[in-house]
Amino acid sequence: NAGVMQNPRHLVRRRGQEARLRCSPMKGHSHVYWYRQLPEEGLKFMVYLQKENIIDESGMPKERFSAEFPKEGPSILRIQQVVRGDSAAYFCASSPGPNPPYEQYFGPGTRLTVT
C-alpha cells in the first residue's frame, strides 16, 4: 500500500499525558501537512513540513504542540500535557511538492481521546 500511513489509529490518553502521532507520507512525496478535525467542525490546517524543516506552523497552538519530520522516519505530531479539548481526529496529508496542483492526499487519521 503506497498510501499515506498514520499510527496509531486510535489513541487514548489521560489528561496531562503526552500524545505522539506518526505519519509516513505517500511514496515519492516529501511534503507533509497535519490537520485537526474537531467533532462537528471542519478540517483545520496545523503545520506544513518538509524533511528536517518546518515550513509553515501558523495553525499550531503556541503551547504544548510540536511537529517534526526527520531525515529518516515518519513525521511526528507531539502533544504534551493533553487536555480534553485536544480530543479530535488528527489527519496527515502528503503531496509531491508545493507547486500546483497542490493536491494533497490524506491518511486514515488518528482519533485521539483524552479522558
Place this chain on the structure above:
Amino acid sequence: QKEVEQNSGPLSVPEGAIASLNCTYSDRGSQSFFWYRQYSGKSPELIMSIYSNGDKEDGRFTAQLNKASQYVSLLIRDSQPSDSATYLCALNRDDKIIFGKGTRLHILP
C-alpha cells in the same frame, strides 16, 4: 466572511438523480480548488481538482469553477446510495489547503 462557505445540508437527492453541491469563497487570489468526499469516521478522499474557469468532468462527477463569481460547484450524475457522505470544498492559500465545513449529502434509495 468565511474563506470557504458551504451549505451544511443535509441535501437529500433521490437515487439516480443529479446532486448539485455548491461552494463560495472569499479570496480572489486562490488558484486551485478541490472537492473531497468524507464518509463518517473516515478520512477525506480527493475526488476532483479544478484550476481553470469552466467545467471539468471525471466519470459521474463534474466540477464547475467561476472565478468572477467566486463560485465552485460539484455535480454528481446518476447518484448512488454510496455517494452519501460529506463533501468538502477546499482551496489553496499559499502552501496550505483551506476547507469548508462540508455539505452532507444523503441519497435516497
